[in-house]
Amino acid sequence: MIELDDIDRGLIRALARDAAQSASALGRRFDLSQPATWRRIRRLEQAGVIRGRQLRLDAEKLGFGVTVFLGVKLALKGRVSLEDFERAVVAIPEVQSVEHILGLYDYRLRVVARDVADFERVLRRRIMTLPGAGEVEANVLLSEERLPGPL
Template sequence: MQLDEIDRKLLRILQDDSRKSVQELGDAVGLSPSACHRRLRALEERRLIAGYHALLNPGALGFSMQFFIEVGLISQSEAALDAFEAAVRDIPEVLECHLMAGQSDYILRVVCRDHDDFERVHRRLSARLPGVARIHSNMSIRTVKARTGLPI
């Protein structure tokens, strides 16, 4: 997909701070507010901008623990994958779920408030997710790098 330097600069700025006004964005890339607005609309229509979100502080909200959980399924049939994926979407503590190629079928990123909360979530994963053969949990000690943006 072709992007010119103005588009790339707009996307980089928005990744760092999506609260900037169209006026501020236009000033930063050398466009009038109306021209900047048209550029943003075009980027949204081309689905290069998927949405605008607030980045919340998990620790400040009481989510002091983060886990990466590898899940192996009994079967890798399309029906088994669909059933697992539908069920995992209903667990709010699962922030991400990735279908993998390799040793595990899925890797989940899960947040919990404390050890008791993790036990509850782990039981829910084990008992309620269909077709689970094994679960291997890895606790994150500290986030070294977390970036929500892409290297544009």
């Protein structure tokens, strides 16, 4: 585990709010030079504390008005490897996240679609044809109050 000081924590919080900030702007905020700020950020990246920077898009403005969380139970555990299912499901562009979970279902998927009819097409033609796909439960997202942020 890497030792983090108050400046490291501040940089992480600032980048979590806006990952596009420049090292020079962050340096001014934390009273560091641009090179010193960049070295700290690189150290956090190399240690795996910062795993990447993401661009957040508004799915609705891009025409994807429906988000559905799917619980997927594999039908043929043992005959189909988890890797085969995972490899196939991540290739579906409408599937935004794949989480292997413990509980009633084996996987939780976040799926976006243009509308309910488009979601039904994705479900029938893509998800239900995956190797090992069995029981599925769908939950439609009504609203999202908290977006992912710092721990």
